Amino acid sequence: MTNELLELKKQALLEIESSNSLPEVEEIRVKYLSKKGSISLMMGKLRDLSPEERPKFGAEVNTAKEKIGNALYVKKTELENIELLQLLANEKIDVTLPGYQFYQGSIHPLHQVIEDLEDLFIGMGYDVAEGPELENDHYNFEMMNLAKDHPARGMQDSFYTDENTLLRTHTSPVQARTMLEKVGKPLRIICPGKVYRRDDDDPTHSHQFTQIEGLVVDENITFANLKDALLKMVRHLFGEDRVIRLRPSYFPFTEPSVEVDVSYVKKDGTLGYIEILGAGRVHPNVLAMGGYDPKKFQGFAFGIGVERIAILKYNIDDIRHFYTNDLRFLGQFKGVNR
Numbered sequence: 001m002t003n004e005l006l007e008l009k010k011q012a013l014l015e016i017e018s019s020n021s022l023p024e025v026e027e028i029r030v031k032y033l034s035k036k037g038s039i040s041l042m043m044g045k046l047r048d049l050s051p052e053e054r055p056k057f058g059a060e061v062n063t064a065k066e067k068i069g070n071a072l073y074v075k076k077t078e079l080e081n082i083e084l085l086q087l088l089a090n091e092k093i094d095v096t097l098p099g100y101q102f103y104q105g106s107i108h109p110l111h112q113v114i115e116d117l118e119d120l121f122i123g124m125g126y127d128v129a130e131g132p133e134l135e136n137d138h139y140n141f142e143m144m145n146l147a148k149d150h151p152a153r154g155m156q157d158s159f160y161t162d163e164n165t166l167l168r169t170h171t172s173p174v175q176a177r178t179m180l181e182k183v184g185k186p187l188r189i190i191c192p193g194k195v196y197r198r199d200d201d202d203p204t205h206s207h208q209f210t211q212i213e214g215l216v217v218d219e220n221i222t223f224a225n226l227k228d229a230l231l232k233m234v235r236h237l238f239g240e241d242r243v244i245r246l247r248p249s250y251f252p253f254t255e256p257s258v259e260v261d262v263s264y265v266k267k268d269g270t271l272g273y274i275e276i277l278g279a280g281r282v283h284p285n286v287l288a289m290g291g292y293d294p295k296k297f298q299g300f301a302f303g304i305g306v307e308r309i310a311i312l313k314y315n316i317d318d319i320r321h322f323y324t325n326d327l328r329f330l331g332q333f334k335g336v337n338r
């Protein structure tokens with residue numbers, strides 16, 4: 001091997017040995033082995049040699065190339081491994097760090113009451129109906145037997161968006177909508193939903209609250225059917241030992257109308273009653289406007305305040321807790337009903 005080739009080879013191997021980055025290794029490769037690299041250029045020297053010397057020299061150049069190529073490969077792999085190890089070291093997961101905390105949500109207490117009553121009434125053959133929260137004056141009042149000048153409209157101070165449209169003040173308009181939809185066929189529905197009335201919010205008042213409407217229309221429906229449905233509901237909600245008390249009342253859409261109280265045992269051991277809902281036999285005018293012949297069909301209806309039920313069931317002291325989304329409040333109702 002010529003001295004020059006030996007020197008070059010030695011030099012290249014030394015450089016490879018002392019290199020410590022991948023770009024450096026690449027630079028060395030270019031310097032010695034690329035087309036214009038110094039080892040490749042050695043091939044040009046073949047021309048100056050005698051034909052006898054050429055094969056030997058050629059072989060020597062190739063061996064030098066191979067040696068340098070191998071050394072480059074070994075170095076490159078070594079550096080790549082170091083890089084990978086460093087990367088792994090940097091990205092090492094510290095399993096002792098605290099993990100992310102996931103909070104499991106829960107069903108809102110008002111919705112727990114709604115779902116609970118939906119289950120009960122579906123089991124008794126009722127359908128669950130829905131109606132719009134932005135309602136026509138026509139359905140909210142007129143179809144419920146509250147004409148434009150009816151004094152009872154004053155009991156439900158309302159949010160109007162224009163002359164004929166308001167945020168519904170009760171879920172009763174769904175009675176009218178359902179009757180028209182069923183075109184004279186017997187029906188049993190409950191309708192849960194939000195309702196709105198102008199009110200100053202305080203611990204017992206809210207401008208938005210929740211009701212569940214109930215309506216049954218069929219032939220041969222009596223007040224006894226209403227009492228039966230209400231008693232079943234009250235006992236389902238509060239326990240089998242409860243009784244109900246009906247007091248005469250007035251609603252324009254029912255006749256006769258009652259206010260329904262549920263019994264409870266007072267601290268001194270005597271029986272007390274708390275009002276929980278309004279109900280009655282569907283007024284003939286409401287039946288007729290809904291397309292039912294009042295001579296043939298009768299019905300009963302009721303309207304429950306969902307907040308009131310939840311407040312009694314869970315002993316809640318301020319209605320505003322239901323709407324302010326404080327997780328300390330809401331978290332207490334995890335799995336209460338299921």
Ligand code: DAH
Nearest residue numbers: 170254278279280301302303
């Ligand atoms: N709509 C009444 C209210 O919001 C509640 C009510 C009373 C509904 C009697 C009824 C009923 O269906 O029969 O004050």
